[in-house]
Amino acid sequence: xxxxxxxxxxxxxxxxxxxxxxxxxxxxxxxxxxxxxxxxxxxxxxxxxxxxxxxxxxxxxxxxxxxxxxxxxxxxxxxxxxxxxxxxxxxxxxxxxxxxxxxxxxxxxxxxxxxxxxxxxxxxxxxxxxxxxxxxxxxxxxxxxxxxxxxxxxxxxxxxxxxxxxxxxxxxxxxxxxxxxxxxxxxxxxxxxxxxxxxxxxxxxxxxxxxxxxxxxxxxxxxxxxxxxxxxxxxxxxxxxxxxxxxxxxxxxxxxxxx
Amino acid sequence: xxxxxxxxxxxxxxxxxxxxxxxxxxxxxxxxxxxxxxxxxxxxxxxxxxxxxxxxxxxxxxxxxxxxxxxxxxxxxxxxxxxxxxxxxxxxxxxxxxxxxxxxxxxxxxxxxxxxxxxxxxxxxxxxxxxxxxxxxxxxxxxxxxxxxx
Numbered sequence: 555x556x557x558x559x560x561x562x563x564x565x566x567x568x569x570x571x572x573x574x575x576x577x578x579x580x581x582x583x584x585x586x587x588x589x590x591x592x593x594x595x596x597x598x599x600x601x602x603x604x605x606x607x608x609x610x611x612x613x614x615x616x617x618x619x620x621x622x623x624x625x626x627x628x629x630x631x632x633x634x635x636x637x638x639x640x641x642x643x644x645x646x647x648x649x650x651x652x653x654x655x656x657x658x659x660x661x662x663x664x665x666x667x668x669x670x671x672x673x674x675x676x677x678x679x680x681x682x683x684x685x686x687x688x689x690x691x692x693x694x695x696x697x698x699x700x701x702x703x704x705x706x707x708x709x710x711x712x713x714x715x716x717x718x719x720x721x722x723x724x725x726x727x728x729x730x731x732x733x734x735x736x737x738x739x740x741x742x743x744x745x746x747x748x749x750x751x752x753x754x755x756x757x758x759x760x761x762x763x764x765x766x767x768x769x770x771x772x773x774x775x776x777x778x779x780x781x782x783x784x785x786x787x788x789x790x791x792x793x794x795x796x797x798x799x800x801x802x803x804x805x806x807x808x809x810x811x812x813x
Numbered sequence: 814x815x816x817x818x819x820x821x822x823x824x825x826x827x828x829x830x831x832x833x834x835x836x837x838x839x840x841x842x843x844x845x846x847x848x849x850x851x852x853x854x855x856x857x858x859x860x861x862x863x864x865x866x867x868x869x870x871x872x873x874x875x876x877x878x879x880x881x882x883x884x885x886x887x888x889x890x891x892x893x894x895x896x897x898x899x900x901x902x903x904x905x906x907x908x909x910x911x912x913x914x915x916x917x918x919x920x921x922x923x924x925x926x927x928x929x930x931x932x933x934x935x936x937x938x939x940x941x942x943x944x945x946x947x948x949x950x951x952x953x954x955x956x957x958x959x960x961x962x963x
Contacts, residue, residue, distance in 0.1 A: 555951050562944045569937055577930050582852055696926040703920065 580692035583616025589687070591657075596743055598801065602664055604743075608657040612647050618692035620647040625657050626686045629705075632679060637666055664803040675805060676711050678740055680704040708740030710769075710802070716794060716810045719753070724782060731761060731781040733794065739769035747800030751779045752807075755792035760784065767800075789813070835882030839875045846871045859918055866908050873900060888952055894945035901938040905931055 590611040597605045608627075614620050623644040629637045638661035647653055666674075673679070683705055688698035717734035724730045731753065739745045746768050753761040763781035791813035797806030850867065857864045877900060881893030912928030 555947070555954075559944060559947050559951060562940065562947070566937060566940045566944060569940075573930070573933050573937065578849060578853070581856070585855070694929055698924045700922045700924070701920055 576692070577695075579617050580695055583618055584691065586615030587620065587691075588613040588615070598743075599660075602662060602802070603660050604663045604802065606659040608659075610642065610655045610657050612644070612651075612653045612655070614647045614649055614651050614653075616649055616692075619649055621645060621690045621693045623647055623689040624687070626688075627657065627659060628684045629659065629661075630682045630684070631674075632682070634682070637661055637681065672805065674707060674709060675803070676709050676714055678709050678712060679707045681707050708742060710739055710741035710743075710745045710800070711798070712738040712740045714808075716796060719781075719794075719812055721788075723785075727784060727786070729783050729785045729788065731763075731783050731788075733763070733779045733781065734776065735765075735779060735796075736774065736776040737769070738774050739771060742771060743802065744771055745769040745775075745800050745802070747798065749777070749779060750797040750799070750806075751781060752795040752797075753781055753783060753788075753792065754795065755787060755789040758787065760787045760792075831883055831885060835879045835885075838882055839879045842875055842878065843871065860916055870904055870908070873904070888949065891945050891949035891952060894948065895942060898938045898942035898945060901941075902935050905934050905938075 588611075590613075592609040592611070595607045595609070597607065599605060610625060612620070612623065624641065626639070626641045628639045631637055638659045640657060640659040642655060642657040644653060644655060681704060683703055685701050685703075686698060688696065690696050714737040715735070717736075720732040720734075722730040722732070733751055733753075735749060746766075748764055748766045750764040751762070752759050753763075761781035761783035763779045765777050765779045767775055767777060769775035791811070793809050793811045795807035795809055798804065798808070799806075850864075854864070874897065877893050877897040881890050881897065884890050884893065909927050909931050912926065912931040914925040914927060916923040916925070
């Protein structure tokens with residue numbers, strides 16, 4: 555019996571040493587695991603989708619492989635409605651490996667702005683981002699990190715303003731109508747497109763004009779839209795219909811009374 | 814009278830040797846702990862209270878080992894062995910929160926699943942417990958056996 559007890563003792567001690575050494579070295583390896591999430595990059599697809607690419611760099615300098623690395627992010631508006639969700643899975647990061655990956659979030663800005671509200675077109679706000687990173691350290695220890703943070707949203711047409719129309723005679727029958735427009739592009743992308751303006755007076759469309767706009771990120775854009783209107787058809791009061799069409803979204807009509 | 818004094822001297826010598834042995838064993842174990850811990854000391858900034866938790870565990874474990882060595886070759890040695898095995902199971906289960914550790918660091922909520930480690934540690938502790946019981950049975954068995962004379 556003494557021998558068998560001794561064998562159990564030796565086996566138990568050996569297994570304890572293995573267990574502690576494995577978990578201690580796995581925990582120590584975390585020190586040499588570097589995860590770098592860089593600044594997101596925006597791009598547009600031909601189908602009109604906005605792709606937010608977040609470069610992710612993983613450097614596994616530890617003693618063991620890392621497996622099932624999964625990065626999941628969900629972007630929601632202030633009401634909690636989901637805007638987009640993305641997931642990136644890297645099955646294995648071998649020890650000593652450096653992996654560069656892109657975590658992509660795709661959404662249609664046009665449908666988002668029309669579905670979730672025009673509010674975001676004209677007003678700066680915040681979006682709530684939930685990020686979940688999960689992985690298996692040393693292929694057996696599941697670890698997950700959850701973080702909630704908010705990212706600012708810059709409105710592409712912040713402080714959109716249509717001024718009072720200025721009338722100038724063009725010829726005997728027509729008038730030149732100048733309508734001043736201004737807005738600030740607070741969005742992270744350049745707003746390029748055209749603005750179409752319809753002038754309505756006494757229930758009829760009396761004039762039409764359009765202009766192109768190019769507003770770089772953070773720029774104040776001011777422009778004049780020129781309309782030729784028959785002098786006999788114009789009244790002192792009426793309304794303007796504004797249609798916006800850019801590479802990212804189309805919106806309209808925005809009805810603005812004048813007079 | 815002289816025989817009585819000699820046996821007392823022997824007993825004192827035996828006790829001193831045992832104490833010295835127990836002390837040296839505990840010291841070596843504690844030094845090994847300090848050496849290993851030096852690699853993990855920087856984790857304390859991420860996991861508050863980690864150092865104290867490990868320190869408490871090691872202190873009680875070393876003390877149980879020390880007292881077990883002091884009463885070596887008696888039935889009480891096995892009591893301490895059993896206590897040590899049960900302490901490991903209980904302390905690990907409580908401090909590891911059943912194997913799921915939730916930590917908060919800045920705005921990040923971190924969850925570490927140590928159930929596999931806990932399961933392995935509990936199984937090994939139970940093996941240690943079984944061994945201690947077998948030793949106790951073996952000890953009692955030897956004590957009850959009549960001396961065999963040819």
